Amino acid sequence: MSSVLPPRHPVLRALIDICGPGFARPAGPADTVAARRASFVVGPATATAVADALRLATTRGLAVMPRGAGTKLDWGTPPPGVDLLLDTGRLAGVWHHHPDEGTAEVGAGTPVRAVQAALALHGQRLAADPPSSRATVGGMLAVNESGPLRHRYGSAADQVQHVSYVDPAGVPRAFAPGARRGRPGGMEVDGVIVSATLRLEPMxxxxxxxxxxxxxxxxxxxxxxxxxxxxxxxxxxxxxxxxxxxxxxxxxxxxxxxxxxxxxxxxxxxxxxxxxxxxxxxxxxxxxxxxxxxYPFGRDDVALRIAVPIADLHAAVYALRDAAGAVVPIRGSAGLGMVHAVLPGTTGPERVEAILDAVRGVLLARGGRAVVISAPPSTARAVDVADRRDLF
Structure with a gap:
């Protein structure tokens, strides 16, 4: 669908009716995914508005992608196109905090840093520290983004008691990951996260x-x-x-x-x-x-993730150096065997694949894996990039 739209385009008019004037608009130059501009941006404030927007998108055959702070929007396999960016910025706030129970329900669009600041007033914290400095709760959970504290407390998904979301057909649903604690991957939610009830820890x-x-x-x-x-x-x-x-x-x-x-x-x-x-x-x-x-990488780099038993991490890093023909920057959780590595963004797709193949050959016998999690759009479309649901 063209991103050059008349102001009263029927889809745009319907989105304005759902979210209100000022909260639905044609996409602008900054509203891109993998260097491709979306058609519309919408900012619902309630779960009902999210459901209505998704039902409209399904009826019209629009491809939808949620967006929080946008810090990881270009991670994973690039989509063929996005028609509707659903901004979660209005789904924000610590809605129900129960300090004695050690839980809080938080809107998906709430920055993790804001959550931590609010909880600190009660001597509590969320035991998750995503490296994306502007990460929202929804974005963190969508890919199960975890930082150093994962060593002791587990992944971001392990801190969740309950998550509310809306599926692509516009049906509100809930998911309780308690029985899946410790499993890799994101929340396995097919839709848009609206809020999450999080387990808290004392500061x-x-x-x-x-x-x-x-x-x-x-x-x-x-x-x-x-x-x-x-x-x-x-x-x-x-x-x-x-x-x-x-x-x-x-x-x-x-x-x-x-x-x-x-x-x-x-x-x-x-x-x-x-x-x-x-x-x-x-x-x-x-x-x-x-x-x-x-993270040791920027938006213009080729970012790799290596996960391997800690006893074999050094072997994986040496294999990466040998394959790349140079010292490759490494940063991450040495105590878990999960680190990130950086190749220059100018590294061609064939070279990236050759390096990955060499490293994977070493990891295969060690129960490890190496994946590309992000790269410049032209490279990301030509190499084997991890699916967003398999990033963490």
């Missing part, structure tokens, strides 16, 4: 990051093993191995950082014990490293 009284410089994947392997052997109950074990200095083969020092949380005396004792096990060059601080909980 830890103290937090300490124990960090040590690392330069090789093998060092990371040994330090993760040492951390687990100390039984210090880490909330997260993260690694950052940056790109080599241009025009050299010198690997700059990276970092392995372990997050410890809990009562202050216990955290201090565990931090001291772990620092002693690590040896020289250790820092213990109450501030996270600058790179902590951030």
């Amino acid at each position: 830890p009284a103290a937090r300490r990051w124990v960090s040590v410089a690392v330069s090789t994947p093998l060092q990371v392997h040994h330090l993760v093993a040492a951390t687990l052997a100390q039984r210090v109950e880490p909330s997260a074990i993260e690694v950052d191995l940056p790109r080599a200095v241009p025009q050299t083969t010198v690997q700059p020092p990276g970092s392995l950082a372990v997050l410890l949380e809990g009562a202050a005396p216990g955290v201090q004792e565990r931090a001291a014990r772990l620092a002693k096990a690590f040896g020289d060059g250790v820092t213990v601080t109450g501030m996270a490293p600058q790179w902590w909980g951030r």
Whole structure:
């Protein structure tokens, strides 16, 4: 459908009737998915309006995609086209917070950071920390986006008690993932998430990051093993191995950082014990490293995800280096064997596929996997990109 529409186009008029003036419009230059502009943008404020918009889309044969902050809109297999972007920004707020029960119902369009700020006033938090800084609750759950805290608390989906959504036919539905805790993938919801009832955790009284410089994947392997052997109950074990200095083969020092949380005396004792096990060059601080909980890639890069048993993570990273012919930046959860790697956005599709094939050959016998999660549109359409429901 053309994105150049008369102001009283019948579909647009119907969307305005559903969502109100100012909340349905023709798509603009910024309303794109995989570099292709949508036709309409609509911003419903209620589950009823979401259902009406989806019923209209089904009747008219319109392809719909929900959009929160848009931080992951271009992730996954590029769709052939999107007619209707359904913006969840008006489905926002902490609607029902029960501090004594440790639950809160939150609108899908609510930024995760806003949720955390509201919960902190009650000494609670959501034990999920998606690296997308502007992520909404709906966007986080749609792909089960998880950050460092996944090491201790599980995925974002593991924090959900109940989710309300509207299916593509416009029928309101509910999903309780309790029986599926620990499984990979998103919420397995076919439709638009409206709200989620989330499980909450008490805010830890103290937090300490124990960090040590690392330069090789093998060092990371040994330090993760040492951390687990100390039984210090880490909330997260993260690694950052940056790109080599241009025009050299010198690997700059990276970092392995372990997050410890809990009562202050216990955290201090565990931090001291772990620092002693690590040896020289250790820092213990109450501030996270600058790179902590951030993706190592940008929108113009080819982003890979590698997941493998932690004992074999170093082998996977070395295989990636060999296939790429250079040091590849790595960042992620070393304590879970799940990291992200970055190839330049100028890497051609055939080269990307060749690198993936080589790495997958090593991972096959180790029960691991490597996938492309995002890439420039021209590359994403030519390589095997993970489906959005299989991203995390």
